[in-house]
Each structure stands twice: as C-alpha cells, then as structure tokens.
Amino acid sequence: MRYLRYACTLAMLVPSPSAAPLIRGSVMKLMNRISTYSIAASFFLVIASASASQAIKTSLFQQALQARQTAEAVQASLLSPRNFSKAMKFYAGAEQKFKRGRNLASIRTDLAAATQNFTKATQASKRAQRQLAALIKTRGDAEKVQAARYSSALWQRAEQKFSKAVGDLERGAHKSAKRRAAEADRIYRDAELNAIKSSYLTEARLLLARAEKLKVSKYAPKTLQKSRMLLQQAEKALSDNRYDTDLPRNLARRADYEAKHAIYIAEVVKSTRAKRLTTEDLILDWETPVKDIAAAADISARLDRGYESPTEQIIIYIEDQQSRSQRLGQDVNTLQAEVQQLQRMLGGVSKERVALSGRLEAQARVREQFEQIEKMFSRNEARVYRESKEVIIRLVGLSFDVGQSTIRPANYRLLTKVQQAIQAFANSNLVIEGHTDSHGSDTANYALSQRRAEAVKQYILANSRINASKIAAVGYGETKPVANNETTRGRAKNRRIDIVIRPQLTGY
Template sequence: MTLLKRCAYLIVLGVLFVGCTTAPTLSQSDVFETYGEIASFRKRLAEDESNGLFNLAPEGFRKAENKLNQAISLGRSKKDEAVADTMREGRVILDKAEADAITTKSLMREVLEARRLAIAAEADTIMADQFKALDKKLRQAAEQVEQGDLEAAKKWRPEMLEGYSEVELEALKQDATENARYDISQAIKSEADEYAPKTLKLAREELALAIAVLETNRTQRTKAKNHALEASKQARRSIELTELIKEFDNREYTSEDVLLWYQKQLAQINESTDERLPFDLPNHEVVKVLQDKLANYAELRKTELATRIDLQTRLAAVERQNQEAQARFDKIQDLFSAEEANVYRQGHNILLEMRAFNFPSGGTDIQAENFELLDKIVTAIKSFPSPDVVVSGHTDSVGGDETNRTLSQQRAETVASFLEKVGGVERTRLTAIGYGEARPVANNETEIGRKSNRRIEVLIINE
C-alpha cells in the first residue's frame, strides 16, 4: 500500500472513530420536548409535591424521582426502548405512591389539620426542633402505610395529634407573651419583688390570663395580646415604683416629705383644670375631685375581674367536657380496625368513614358480611345519650350524576333503616343523605381511588 493510500485510510478511520465517540446527546429541555411521557411524569410528580403528598408516602415518591432521573439520563442518550421501560416501571411506582399517600391522608386527616394549624401559628419556626421531630414521626407513620401496616401507622395518631396541638399552643403563647415575659424578668432584676410586690403581682396575673385565653380558644390572639400588653405595663410600672422608693430611701424622706411629694404630684395633674385642689381638706375630699375622671377606668377594671373569674370557670368546664369527649372517642375508635373504618373526632361529634362496607354492584341490599360492622356502628351510636345520626352514601364517578345520587341515597336509607329496625335507633333522630360522586376523598381516575370513594359515612352528632 502506497504512503498516500495509507494516509487516506487513516483519515477515514479517524473520522469514523470521532463520529462514534462524539455521538450527539440531548439537553434536558430537549428530552422533555422529545419524550412526552417523561414530561408528563415530571409534571405529575410536581403536582403531587405541590399538593403535599411527598411526606405522605416518602419512600414511594423517592423511588419515583429516581426513575424520572434515570429516564432523563437515558433520554439524553436517545435510548428510546430503555426510556419506555423505565417510564413503565416509574408509573407503577408512582401509582402506588399516590395511592399510599391518599391512604395516609385519610388515616391522618386530623393530624394533618393539626399540623396545618401549627404552621399557621409559625410553630415550624418558633418551635423548629419539636416540629421537625413530629414531622419525622409523620414520615415514619407514612412509611408504615407504604408497607401495608395500617394498624401500626394508626397508633401514631394520638401522639402526633397531641404533639402538633402542643407546639401550636406554645408558639401562640411565645408570640403573644414574649415582651411581657421580658418586662417581668427586668422587674425582678430591679428588685420589684421587694419594693413593689403588689404591682408585679398584677403583671404576672395579666400574663397568666393571656396564656389562659389561648388555652381556651386559640383564635383569640388579639385578646391574648391585649392582656400581655397590660402585663408589660404593670411590670414596667413596678420598676418605676421600685426606683422611686429607692430614691425616697436615699434622700431619707420622712413621712411628711412623702406626703408633700404626693400632693405636689396631684397638683401637677390638676394644673390643666380651673379648680385648685383643696389640700386644706381631708385627703378623701381631694381625691373626690379627681375620682370622677377615673370612673370609667374603674368600671373597666371591675368588668375585667368578672371576665377573669368567668373565664376560669368556663375553662374548667371546657376541660372537663373535652376529657369526656376524648374518652368516648377513644372507646369508639378501638371498636374498629384500620381496614374497617376511619374514626374522626369533630368537636363532640364522631365521624365514621366505613372502609369495609360493601354493596353489590348497582345494588342496595346489605350483605351478610356487613352485619358485624353494622353492630359496631350501633354500639358507637349508643355510646351517646341521645345523638342525632346522619348516614351519607357516596359513589365513585363511574355512571351518571343522577344515577349515582339516587343509588347513594338508596344505600344510605338502607343503612338508616337497619339502624332503626335492628339497632333500635329512633327514626326521628336518623337522616339519610345521598351525595353520589359529589364528595370524593380520593382520585377517581384510579381503581384504588374509586374504591375509596365508594363508601358509607355515619356522623354521630352529640351537640
């Protein structure tokens, strides 16, 4: 082979080698434009995260994100078949993650509401460590749901419900009373405990009242802050009194000196009026001149005292009622397994979301397999002295609106009839309502979601 031919051959080989080693790859934005299934999967994940589902099925969504990243990497190399396989696997994983998240959301409905209220009170910032610890427990419960252990997940509810409620209340207290606590601490440092103990006591009482308002009704933040402001004023007043008494001591004031100083202060207050104070009269006559100007303030203080006593009485009554309601709720909750029903407390009322109550397709007859569950519902109702009961039927979105509404109404009436004729519940206290597909608790686009939406709910009203 001539030198010229060898050179030409080497050049051709080089071009081929460079072409093989520098195969074009797609940018990430190109991948989303080229592979619609990747873009759709990414959008679905983003919506789930925006809806707060990631914490409700953390392991499943982590795996789904991994599959998305794998698909993007394969797409950049234009490996079409591998992309298709990875996306099929990803959709299976994401379907399960969403279903698990729906289950967790239903199982932890009250916990998630308590968490929302805690965030609204800025507990995630003010009580950051405690809040993170509670969120960790929520993720652990969600992981147990993912593993299918609903009973284990259910056991977390009381602890988390109490925990989120406590951090919400503590955050509200700290936000409302921070300045008052500081002012009282400064008064103590100034020795007001020794020189102005009565005034400092008033400050402490106002602080306690601010806290009591929040413990009774957490929405009364303005009222609590007003009491905290009064606590600050009294604390600062005790500091001023302490400094004044110390000044009298340093100047070695006699009793007469103190009284003359007192009359001078009254005279200064009275300077803006036309009438001079009659210091040649008994002190009560002098005070009477100014007393009328303070009448409105005195009436306000009297009203506040009455309010404080009434608040303490109502707080004790509310606490007693809450304890009784919680004890009844715990008893009813223990009647049902996680597979049978979700039990929710709504104030003094109880909502039973029946998960295991089944009707034949398109039918309204109660199946024998449901008799035991119905007996438990009757037991729950009879835990109350004379409750009203609302039975509501719900369907999925398959079929027409009117058909679903009619079917759900008939099923609700069938259950209500059983509660009357077999359970002994007075008919006048029973209401049956069919909502059809109008109140879904899950996504109707999946079989798991549709199954969750086909349900009977029993609301036991004790208010």
C-alpha cells in the first residue's frame, strides 16, 4: 500500500509534459512490484490454506481411518462384505463432503457411521475366521494353484457360495452359513483338483516329453524314471482321494522338479564328456559349494572322508541358529511385556512396589526352571521354548507308527524326562497338543492328532501324580505347521506333540 500511495502522489505532482514519460516509467515499475507481491501473497495463502485443510482432515478422519485399516487387516472386504461396503460408502461420502466444504457436523455423522460399520466388519471377520477356518484354508489352497485361471467356472461358483455363506454369517443365519460353506468347500476342492491337473500334471508331462526329445534317459535314467513314478503316484492319489489335494500337489511338484533335474544332469554329463573332464575334476568342482557354505558358518569343511561330516556340522549350525533366533525373539517379547508392566507399576504406592517385587521374583524362578528343563533334553529328544508366560516342550524325538496313536516302549525314556520337567512347575496347568502334517484329509488329521495327544496325556496321568483336572489334550491336525509341508524334513517336523506348561506362580 505504501508503494501505491507513492505512485499516486507522483502522478498528481507531474510538473510538465516533458517529465511525464519518466514519471510513468517509475509508476509502472512500482505497479509491477505490487502485482508480484500480491501474487506471492496469494500463493502462500493457498499453501497455508491447503496445509490447514489437510491437518483438519487428518484429525477429523483419524478414528475412521484406523477402524478402516483394522478391518482391512482382517480381510473384512472378503469376510464381512456387507458391513465393509456400508462403511466404505459412509467414508467416501464424508470425503466428498469435506472436499466440497460441507457442514462439519454432517461429515462427523458419516465418519461415525463409517467407524461403527468398520468395527462391525472387523468383529464379523474375526468370527468368520473362527467359524469358517476350514473353508478359508480350502479357498487359500485353491488360490495357490491358480484355480481362478485354470478352473475359472468352478472358481466363480465357489466364490458365489463363499459370499453367500459369509453373508449368512453376517446376518446370524448360522445353519444356512454352515450349509453353504460345505457347498463352497466342495466346489473349491473340485476347482483345485482341476487346476492341479491342468497346471502341475500338465507341466510335468510336458517336461517329460521334452526329456524324451533330448534323450535324457541315456544320461540320467534313474532321475527321469523317478519323475515318471512320481507323476503316476500323483495321478493315482488324485483318483483315490479327490478331497485330499495336499499329497498329489506335492507329488506333482516333485515330479516336475525331478524332470527338470534329469534334464540338468543330462546337460552336465554331455558337457563333462565334451570337455573330457575326469571324475576327480567333478568331485573337486562339487566340493566347492560345500566349502563355501561351511566357511560362511565359520566351519572348516574337511572332505577327506566325504560330505557326511561337514554336511552334518552345517545342519547342526543352522538348527542352532534357528533355535537361538527363536529364543531371542521370545526373550524380546517377554522383556517388552515386562517393561510395559514395570512402567505401569513404577512410581506407585508401597503396595504396588511389593507386588512388583513379587512379580520379578516369580519371573526369575520361571527363567531358572526353564533353563533347568532345557538342559534335560538332547537336541534329538526335545526343543524347549518360552512364549509369553508359557513353556513349550516340543517332543521332536517322540514318534508314532503311521496312522497309529499307541505309545511305543522306545518313547518311555523320553516321556519320563517330560514328567520330571513337569514336576519342576508344580501345580501348573498342562495342555498336550497333537499336530500332523498336511497329507491326509482334514478330518482324519484332526482325529489322529487328538488320539495321539490323548495317548500322551493318559500315559502321563498313569505314571505321575498330576491331577487330571490340570491336564488337557487337544488335537490341531495340520492347522499349526512349524515347517514347510512340501519337504520330507518339514513334514516330519510338523508331525509332533507339544507339551504346553502354564505356570501357576504367585505374582507371575
């Protein structure tokens, strides 16, 4: 404004026509500066306004956004579509109203409705995850083999049944939801079966045909024959039990792998012959990866007696690192929980300090007892873990005959150690958990895992003074794997009994 007044004054004081051009030039310069300052001021006002608007939106939408993110984390759009869709409509409506500068009260009303429906969707999704757990797993299995691509018609039918089952569950129509879930489960399995045949078996057949053209049987006959046998087993498994797709899927993948393996071996043999390499050259070449892996584990690989010794050392090293990592993770979780508890209790009255002292003493006793139990078992007998307030003894050395639940005499010594470990935590509650791998039907696996858990429970009761009310047996079937079901070693780890000890200590 100062510049504007100055310009006007100059204009009024023009002394003569000869001085006019000079004065006009000065005035124009001043007007240009005024215009520039006005534009800059407008620009900064726009930025400030946008920033303030975003801050208001962040504050206004925060609760609804958190509710939305929580719902999305539990797949609410899939498991509670009605509630989630309703919530999204309110949320989108609130965004549009905010964008158009509508009344804040109206926006808050929409956001409150969105939050309420997102919360309903989250709760409904969690119920669905519990009540439709088997169906969700079956759908996931079909999804993994790309049933939507290889068996699109069946997949669409199954998806429709799934949506109706979820909708029934949302409305509280449990009987209808259960019936439709069973129908969807069957169709998903059919879609998965078709997809396996179309993808895995077809791929293996194409690879075997390629191997024939390359005359692989001349160079790798054993590996090629293994692929053929696995393919036949996969086809037979699919025909014998169409509802257990885990086994045929695994067999098909292995057939696929062995066909590729045979082709690779044939190429190596051809290359070896072309380069006129000796057997010694091959052995020295193949020793290099073993040495490199051993060196990474700080192990000196001595191969003067073959691969067995360094291989075993490397396996032990890896298993130790896995156990250590798991232990450290458990310790971190425990310590974080303790820190939070301490933060809540510190600074309180004398009574709270006494309770804190008792809690710390109880935790110290648990740690000491845990270390004692850990030392009782060899690595081939059991692994001992801590999860929050629980102590878990994973009986890796306890085995059953195929499909059986009878305790064998060979396991008596290990179970005696288990009883001694349990005694270290007097009056604790115990849960014997039975687990299986993924081969076999879900129903059969649940039943087998329950029988095995019950057998261990009865053995412990018969050979100790534990109160029967303090011990429970639960079978989980294949639902809680700890390793990859696609490998022999992984399936062996998943077939297990876990002893879960829940200490009953004062202050703990």
